[in-house]
Amino acid sequence: MNISILQEAFSAFIRTHGLERHFQRLAVFDIGKRSEADNALASTLTKKLISASNTPAEALLYSLGTHADGLTELQVASIREEAGFNEVGQAKILRWWMHLWHCYKNPFSLLLTVLATISYFTDDAKGAIVIGSMVALGTLIRFMQESRSNKAAEKLKAMVSNTATVLRRSVTEDVLGTTREYFSLPEQRHQLHKIEIPINLLVPGDIIALSAGDMIPADVRLLTAKHLFVSQAAMTGESLPVEKFTQQTVEDISNPLDRDNLCFMGTNVISGAATAVIVSTGKNTYFGMLADRVLKTDRSPTAFQRGVNEVSWLLIRFMLVMVPMVLMINGFTKHDWWSASLFALSIAVGLTPEMLLMIVTATLAKGAIYLSRKKVIVKRLDAIQNFGAMNVLCTDKTGTLTQDKIFLERHTDIFGVASDNVLDYAYLNSYHQTGLKNLLDVAVLEHVELQSKLNVASCFRKIDEIPFDFQRRRMSVIVSERDDRHLLICKGAVDEILSVCSNVHMHGTTSALTSELLERIRKVTGALNEEGLRVVAVAARECRPNTESYDVKDEAELTLFGYIAFLDPPKESTAPAIDALQRHGVKVKVLTGDNDKVTAKVCREVGLAFDAILLGAQVEAMSDAELAVAVENYDIFAKLTPLHKERIVRALRQGDHIVGFLGDGINDAPALRAADIGISVDSAVDIAKEAADIILLEKSLLVLEQGVMEGRKTFANMLKYTKMSASSNFGNVFSVLLASVFLPFLPMLPLQLLVQNLLYDFSQVAIPLDNVDPESLAMPQRWNSGEIGRFMLFFGPMSSVFDIATFGLMWYVFRANSPDTQTLFQSGWFVEGLLTQTLIVHMIRTRKIPFVQSRASWPLLATTATIMAVGIFLPMGPFAEYFNLQALPLSYFGWLAAILLGYMLLTQAMKSFYARRYGWDSAPPKRMLRPRKISIGSGEGVISQ
Template structure:
């Protein structure tokens, strides 16, 4: 029975505490075209194929829409009909279901069974008390979790992803449509949306117009490379939706290009929504918080499985009443498990989330707050974190360093005509050319085609045409990658072959620029005849290197202080950037990071996982990385036992954000980065992160306080029960007394989320260590048993409670001493310092513990004493009680001093 109970407990605990958010990339291992189609309803698949094969006019007719989209009133009406654009995993539980989940855990079910048995055996007072315990526990948890969930949803709404939707102009006026930002959850079928690089695909879409659109479908198909999508009519022979080139699916994301599309499915009526109702969700690898909770849970379960049967056997054989012994042992089993832990954890995390929100940090998933405090490695990009994110175009020169306006003009045309996401480098180019009046170039050239940027090529090209002349392919990108496709170099007014000698000269010049902290982007061109209109990557060859544009992104003034603060807190910062090694070294030196030992992407490719994992430990700076490199580094660091945070805001950062224990992005990031992140910074600063680390550690310490206090108290109580059961002719405490004492003690702990934390506990990462908890239980638990046994002797010899007729007096004496001692010891265990003098609890915790002590003292003399089978204690008992409590406090304090010197204090 206890084994089954343990299994139920772990299942419940994992479900309610871990709160694993559904990551859409988990489908990538399951969704191959054939099996995926087989698991979807035929009618749904046919509707997607029909939408793909319809022309634009038929599509507008089918979805009652138009080129300008839906009006606000139409969208509201459809939202009422179709519901919000969210899949089932994203929908909060109804109040009724939430209440049932708060009640329906193994311990409440066990208490309910005990109440029913008490009622059947006509012990109505016990049934009433146990039933009250169930109701109070359930309602406390329900109201606390409701508040916490509401706070979390409000925080997430601050950084929710949006989609650009077309809305028609005012009625009666002929004006062009304009795009408005609408929360993704508000999209409805028939909406017309615009897409650009970095956008999440917000629903199932049929493309109407597309320009060099590349979409990552790894979440659906497992394909590692983006696929190109088109707006033209798909061939009717394609019956698998994933193979239709003019459909895009919720959960995928735009890598490059732009498009206009119609929403054809939302929420559960999407490909993703249909699939998640038919494919069992695969649990992703647990993060550090989840692993720690599981370890602690199993420790407590193993202890319960050993102690509860021992209590049953001892009481059964010594008292002869096996029914009473069974009830008593089940009460002990319940008392051994911190049933308030889910509520304490939720409220502690929610409180941390609210505090972090005031510090410009929005938490999307509560369980990562503890990971914030446990984080010992922070991987971050360079731009905007160590630097000011305020890039300025410093120089535009030819390949040999002479200033060149022609190079700036080519760079302008490339940045102006590219349809992908314009990064800070493009913005700097456009700002410089606008100030110089270069916009006149737009009147001379017309865009023909584009070869979008990707993180393998690290370059992008546009093809422009001038009236009466041929086409011009203009390429801009990282120096080495551009040189790979160049065969000539512009030198003055002539063009020369790009031989080995010229390459040495070019690399020497650009290295000098890099050493000054300038980021160099190469610009090249190729003249082409005007006969071609559709260009491919193969056309990006035989280019002429025209020169460079060089940018400066100065280091942040706060970066040095932030890095020192993180170092003091035991957090190692590692820089993972796609920039070249010379610029990276220059910036890292300026902010105090050791960049002498630096690894590049090519170095990583030459190392196996074992060698790279060892190199990760001693290397702090990595340059020229692809998205796959960043993800690999994060995974290897986690495998070596580190709790890893990753800070990024670009498309290339999404894989690493998902791989980290705690993914961190910023509100200005692309949609895919915000979707992958667990925490969103409203201000991109390491100082904000340093404050978040401190709050995460406070949250963890307060959670650990409850677990340590409860485990110690329960261990001591059970040890005392075993001693009393072996020698007393009656039960030392009735099952009802154990349950009431446990409930009152747990109530006193509900203020722990608001407790103060000693400063020294914030100076290093905090990790779950179940072995430390076990050691703490063994050393501190029996201390309470010493004074429990003294209470037994006091009641037996001094107050003559030494027969079954006087057992109520005995049980009352131990009930009061046990409740007050374990409530007061909260203030001793919560700190390694001298309580009340060098470390004070917060006023809510102090007020609640005093209230519970008052309840414990008054209950035996109240009108309810008879129901609880308690009685008034003689006045002579209380001086003895004060002496016992003082002795207990002194012994605890002495043990703390020895324990800290021997094992430390987490």
């Protein structure tokens, strides 16, 4: 398994399952709460990291057997033999026999084993064989299905990988030698390569380059760092990023996490750039030790699993009521407490949908494989159900609603007149920056003719840079054209650039920035925004060449030269995709850091209706209660920071919505983590992919809509089985309870009841492959144990009406009314009970008329037909005596046909009544409020439509 999946799993544990207390500061290094082995390992790790922090860089490189320009491939191979791959501790793949044991060791299998053992020691060998066969078959089915599902999931996970930028050297074979010899090689004897490799191939001693958006792939010591801010939230629980430096200023800090020059696997770069040497990899990292602790901790259930558990407990509560009643009634009326106890145990098994977990796993695996063909990679199978349950989709604008290709449309002075000077400055800025190059930089750099015009390589020497961050929303480079001056060129969001400008360049001269000019500037940029152009301001100032290092404070007293304006046209597929999602009950909300005017134009072009836009500044001023109201009323949010996006997603979730978030940037990572289902793309930055549950190989809302529908189909089939099995089993047990009151013998032997239950379960193994009515896919659905309980109580006893009719038939017509003729009675009810249970599959799988308006898939038709045939064959064939059954008179089957026809007609009529009164599918989430203009905080929503 690649490291990205393990990181995702680790982050998911922290943020979702209440394990924060295990991963806060000092979690690993607080050795007092750990075993002796863990204490020793933690102590060793602490000493190693502290030593790496305190050791001078050159000495550290020497001790690691590396060089400032990296390792050779020969050295890498040698180190990997000792250190292994850069993979953290992970759940080991179980050997097949251990997997088989895990498939067996569930309460239902253990209960059946007890029954088989009791049967064997009570001289009922045939019963023991049959029950034992049930256990073996049930275990094998689950084993085979889970093995297939796990293999499919691993193949899907393997498609999602991350890389790191590493420095490697190639050395001619005749000069290869020991590490000391290698350090003394002349510069011309080796070549430096900066390459991208999978992060599981990194080894201690590798030199890596880091920039904004990168996931730190190992525990590292910084060699160079420029305005490097790292998020350590996954490790420490602190939401704010921390700045890292090359030197440790305070030497007596004992906690490695507080060290200035150390970074850790699993954290991520927010802004800035750095180079670092890898100190530890894999299980020997801080992250590796935390992951090991997680693997030793029982995993808390996900939201999906909690839904399944609610349904399971519902069935258990029914069992706790019904089983004692059956035991007491049969014990007092038959005076055979031993048989009554066995029968009550059989009832307990009969009430339980033993195949639920197998059906769920198979259905999820099928959905994941289907989605992989639609260019959707499911990293966590449970996410499929959340995909279908999603009723709010929050999405970024750039590259999602719009094309991934941004075009540089204009370059103008402050008055909107074309200016080559502005383009020259923008090109120098984009060319020399080493941070995360976004699509705007790519669009600027496509003007390759400027490279020769400006003589970028020979005339301009880069001095320094001030990297971009999401608070300043701008970045600067400092270049030198002549030795007597430095030129600081800054580009960024218009408001943020204006905040550090004191002058403007117009008509070839520099003038002070007055309020009149500021108003005119805002009109010019506003007009560009109204045209749907994204405007980036460009400013500069000359600096004296008395320093080689610049900081944010140097971004002051700048001169505004003009703007570069970009066109980000909407995708052709966006409008129909939004329409399809909204028709299917998914409300689309746009959360973007872009300005409101550009956002408004794009949203209008793609048909996304709105009355107002809420700005990030307004979100900042709101309390949580105010924001909870605002997120219901607004669909478009602009000029947001990453934390604003996260707050909005959390507010929607607290409003009882199932929220998906689609994003691919660094600024989307917090919201991806906060959403019920994080959706990213394969081209996203590392941290966005790590935070996501689902990866799209094609950044299109149409692909997303297909995934939503498959998620709903998956859930619909799981819900079918739960409803069918729960109502059918309850009806069967209810009939047993009624019969036990009046009959002088057991209405069905424990063995017969178990065989009937096994056959019924087999009739439903094809449900994951079943068709789903379009009506069931129209709206999001969730687990609703209350609705399932009502369904169970409504349809379960209805089958008892026909069971009682069968009792009367066998008692009065066929004279099976004494202990001597009980075998005939039990055979008659065995066949009728199995056939009605099997038919209920087709009756309840759809609200429509079965076989006519809605037809099951051919695998489900085949399995149910086969089981019905087997049910009739057992009492009529040569194996009847093994199950204490006997052949039924041919006239019985005429009566049976009439009972089955009546059962189907009544069920269909009651379905219509039930659907009109309660609805057929699980209740959809509450209706979204109508967007409207509201006044919040210090200002009013921006009216844009």
